[in-house]
Amino acid sequence: MTMGVSLPRKELFDVPEGVIYLDGNSLGVLPKGAAARAQKTITEEWGAQLIRAWNSAGWMALPQVVGDRIGELIGAPAGSVATGDTLSIKVYQALAAALKMRPERKVILSDNGNFPSDLYMAQGLISTLDQAHSLMIPAPEDVLESITEEVAVVMLTQVDYRTGRMHDMAAITKRAHEMGAVMIWDLAHSAGALEVDIAASGAEFAVGCTYKYLNGGPGAPAFIYVRPDIVDSIAPALSGWLGHDEPFAMEVNYRPALATERMRVGTPPILQLAVLQEALKAWDGVDMAELRAASERLSDLFVAEVEARCPQLTLASPRDADARGSQVSFAFEHGYAAIQALTARGVIGDFRAPNIMRFGFTPLYLDAADVVGAAEIIEDVMANELWRDPKYSVRSRVT
Ligand SMILES: *Cc1c(COP(=O)(O)O)cnc(C)c1O
Numbered sequence: 152m153t154m155g156v157s158l159p160r161k162e163l164f165d166v167p168e169g170v171i172y173l174d175g176n177s178l179g180v181l182p183k184g185a186a187a188r189a190q191k192t193i194t195e196e197w198g199a200q201l202i203r204a205w206n207s208a209g210w211m212a213l214p215q216v217v218g219d220r221i222g223e224l225i226g227a228p229a230g231s232v233a234t235g236d237t238l239s240i241k242v243y244q245a246l247a248a249a250l251k252m253r254p255e256r257k258v259i260l261s262d263n264g265n266f267p268s269d270l271y272m273a274q275g276l277i278s279t280l281d282q283a284h285s286l287m288i289p290a291p292e293d294v295l296e297s298i299t300e301e302v303a304v305v306m307l308t309q310v311d312y313r314t315g316r317m318h319d320m321a322a323i324t325k326r327a328h329e330m331g332a333v334m335i336w337d338l339a340h341s342a343g344a345l346e347v348d349i350a351a352s353g354a355e356f357a358v359g360c361t362y363k364y365l366n367g368g369p370g371a372p373a374f375i376y377v378r379p380d381i382v383d384s385i386a387p388a389l390s391g392w393l394g395h396d397e398p399f400a401m402e403v404n405y406r407p408a409l410a411t412e413r414m415r416v417g418t419p420p421i422l423q424l425a426v427l428q429e430a431l432k433a434w435d436g437v438d439m440a441e442l443r444a445a446s447e448r449l450s451d452l453f454v455a456e457v458e459a460r461c462p463q464l465t466l467a468s469p470r471d472a473d474a475r476g477s478q479v480s481f482a483f484e485h486g487y488a489a490i491q492a493l494t495a496r497g498v499i500g501d502f503r504a505p506n507i508m509r510f511g512f513t514p515l516y517l518d519a520a521d522v523v524g525a526a527e528i529i530e531d532v533m534a535n536e537l538w539r540d541p542k543y544s545v546r547s548r549v550t
Contacts, residue, residue, distance in 0.1 A: 160433060173512070174510075176363050176477065179364060213428065232411060237360070238360040247276055251386050252333050258303055260302045260304070287302075300331060307323065309338060312340060314480050314507075334354040343363070343366075361374065372424060393417055394415045451472050464483050465483070467480040467482040477511060478509060481510075488539070488543040489508060
C-alpha cells in the first residue's frame with residue numbers, strides 16, 4: 152500500500168482567522184500559492200511577454216496540462232480531459248454529443264435531485280434541437296429502474312448537491328449500457344472529494360467544475376472527459392476554433408481536433424488556469440483512498456456531534472457514510488436564518504432552498520477539532536435560538 156502525504160495540509164491554504172470553513176463544496180479556499188502565481192502570470196507573462204506568451208509561457212498548452220492533472224484525480228487517462236468554459240457549457244456539449252450518438256431515441260433521463268443548471272441546459276438543448284426529445288426526472292432512487300430502451304442518454308450528478316446522497320456509478324452505468332443508452336456523469340461534487348475511476352466505469356462522458364473541492368477560485372474553468380475509444384466520432388455542438396484540428400490554419404470549414412481537445416471552444420481563461428494549476432499542487436502525493444477515509448471520519452463525527460447537541464435539526468443526508476459524498480445536510484425550517492447566524496459566528500456552510508443547511512468536509516484543510524468547534528457553535532445558535540434575530544432573515548442574492 153502506498154501511503155500518501157498526511158492530511159490535513161492546512162499549511163498550503165489561507166483560511167481566515169476565526170473561520171471554520173464548511174463550504175469547500177461550493178467555493179474552495181484560497182491556496183497559498185495562488186496570489187503569487189496570478190501576479191507572475193499577469194506581470195511576467197502578460198505584461199512582459201504580451202502575445203508571445205502563448206508560446207513562450209506555455210499558455211497554449213495549459214488547458215491540456217491542467218486537464219491531464221485533473222484526469223489523474225478522476226481516473227482518466229492522459230489526453231482524455233479538456234478544460235475551459237463553465238460546467239453548464241460542458242453539460243450542454245456532452246449532452247448534445249451523446250444525443251447525436253442515439254438519433255433514433257428521444258428520452259434524456261436524469262433525476263429530480265439534479266442541480267438545476269444541468270436540467271436547464273437539457274431543456275434549452277431540447278428546445279434548440281426541436282426534435283421531440285423529452286427530459287425525464289424521476290426521484291433519484293427510481294433512476295435505475297427507469298433506464299429502458301427508450302432512453303438515449305442517462306445524465307446524472309453522482310453526488311446530490313442538496314443531500315449528499317451518492318448514486319452507484321458502476322451499477323447505473325452498467326444498466327445504461329445494457330439498455331443501449333449513453334452515460335454522462337457530472338462530477339461537480341465528486342472531483343477532489345471521493346475516489347473516482349471514470350475509465351473503469353465505462354461511461355462515455357464526464358463533466359465537472361474546479362472551484363469546489365479543487366480550489367481553483369471563483370469562475371475557474373470546468374472540465375470534460377470523453378472516453379478515448381469514441382472521441383474520434385464525437386461531433387462537437389459548439390464547434391469553436393480552439394476545438395479545430397489546426398486553429399491557426401484558419402480554414403473556413405470546421406475540422407475537429409483528434410482528441411478530447413475538440414471539446415474546447417474559444418480562448419482559454421489563462422489567469423484562471425494558472426491559478427488552478429497552482430491549486431492542484433495541493434493534491435501532489437495525496438492518496439484518494441486516504442482522503443475518502445478522512446472525509447468519512449469527519450462527516451461521521453459531524454453527524455454524531457450535531458445530533459447529540461441539536462435535537463431541532465433533522466439529518467437530511469444518508470446516515471451511512473458510504474452512501475454519501477463529502478457533505479452533510481440537516482433540514483431545519485428556519486435554515487436560512489440559522490446559516491446566517493452561523494456565518495456571523497465564523498462557521499460557514501450554506502443554505503439550499505427550501506430548508507437545507509449544508510456543510511461540506513474537505514480533508515485537505517479540515518480536522519476533527521474544526522468539526523467539534525463547528526458543532527459547538529451550531530449548538531449555541533440552535534439552543535439559544537440566535538437565528539431569531541431579524542437581521543438573519545434578510546435574503547442576499549447568493550445563498
Ligand atoms: C456547481 C454545479 C454547477 C454549476 O455550473 P456552472 O456552470 O459552473 O455555474 C452545475 N452542475 C452541478 C451538478 C453543480 O454542482
